[in-house]
Amino acid sequence: MNTSVMLPAVHVRAPGMLTLVLRVGPAGADGDHQLATVYQAVSLHEDVVATPAEEITVSTTGPWADRVADDETNLACRAARLLAEASGTSTGVHLQITKRVPVGGGMAGGSADAAAALLACDLLWQTGLAREELGHLAAELGADVPFALTGGTAVALGRGDRLTPALARGCYHWVLGIRAQGLSTGEVFTEWDRLHPDPEPVPHIDDAVMAALISGDPHRLAEVLGNDLDDAAGNLAPAVQQVQQVLADSPALASLVAGSGPTVAALAPDHPTAVEIAETLRTARVADHVEVVTGPAPGARLLESVREDEA
Numbered sequence: 001m002n003t004s005v006m007l008p009a010v011h012v013r014a015p016g017m018l019t020l021v022l023r024v025g026p027a028g029a030d031g032d033h034q035l036a037t038v039y040q041a042v043s044l045h046e047d048v049v050a051t052p053a054e055e056i057t058v059s060t061t062g063p064w065a066d067r068v069a070d071d072e073t074n075l076a077c078r079a080a081r082l083l084a085e086a087s088g089t090s091t092g093v094h095l096q097i098t099k100r101v102p103v104g105g106g107m108a109g110g111s112a113d114a115a116a117a118l119l120a121c122d123l124l125w126q127t128g129l130a131r132e133e134l135g136h137l138a139a140e141l142g143a144d145v146p147f148a149l150t151g152g153t154a155v156a157l158g159r160g161d162r163l164t165p166a167l168a169r170g171c172y173h174w175v176l177g178i179r180a181q182g183l184s185t186g187e188v189f190t191e192w193d194r195l196h197p198d199p200e201p202v203p204h205i206d207d208a209v210m211a212a213l214i215s216g217d218p219h220r221l222a223e224v225l226g227n228d229l230d231d232a233a234g235n236l237a238p239a240v241q242q243v244q245q246v247l248a249d250s251p252a253l254a255s256l257v258a259g260s261g262p263t264v265a266a267l268a269p270d271h272p273t274a275v276e277i278a279e280t281l282r283t284a285r286v287a288d289h290v291e292v293v294t295g296p297a298p299g300a301r302l303l304e305s306v307r308e309d310e311a
């Protein structure tokens, strides 16, 4: 470890994500399904401020703070511990998380916390690890963590961890219908297995999806959006279907469940229409929270490192 000047605080921001396409294949012997996914990072962020401490600890604020444990099971803590072991760091860290991504909402907020914690601790401890090594540690923490580091728009295969950046133009406007009570990813896949006993052997992403992303045209993207987990998430959380019914009568170009749900994402043609759709959802009272976001957003990044005299 490089023991030169240690920063008093490092502030990193990492994005939540939407799955623009999620195709599910059969489960392997380990129970994990083969997936083919197009991810897009969006402007609903997790902030992590890392400060030096004796131990590795975490505290959480923000709208979803009471839904996660502030102990060693927190993914941000696990990320810090893994990095300390990999880099031989003995200094601790306190991680202050501001949680804006719904917990168990299918937007990989926990993975965003892990990615933000990895980068923040790497900068705080000045480990000297290459970005590629951080990527390996990210993959050890969870299938979605590498994407939270890189952000943008990407295709993922395998368990969701074999990532390739996608050529994507434009800025997309999304409206999120969020349910306070999350869904367990494992339970959604169990329901999916029940509904689909004979899945496509190797899930893949159609060329039309890549062409739509290159066009930058939300109308073309709307035609190719799709999540195979839609019906399973809708069975477990009927609010998903209510949100989709309201969206069907709105100017939304298309809507789909985010990841394993229950968040529903609606694609709008532009920002003013996104605001109008959000208002429609709020008035219908079918979602607990409604957000307007844009994508693609950048991956985990340093916002500021607080100087000694400001700490």
Ligand code: ATP
Pocket (backbone or CB within 6 Å): 068, 069, 073, 074, 075, 076, 102, 103, 104, 105, 106, 107, 108, 109, 110, 111, 113, 114, 144, 182, 183, 185, 259, 260, 261
């Ligand atoms: P997944 O990442 O499994 O697809 P998700 O995106 O629906 O799930 P997350 O909020 O990322 O949901 O996390 C799901 C679970 O991870 C929660 O049940 C929570 O107990 C656990 N967890 C651990 N640390 C965190 C964290 N920092 N933020 C959110 N969840 C965390």
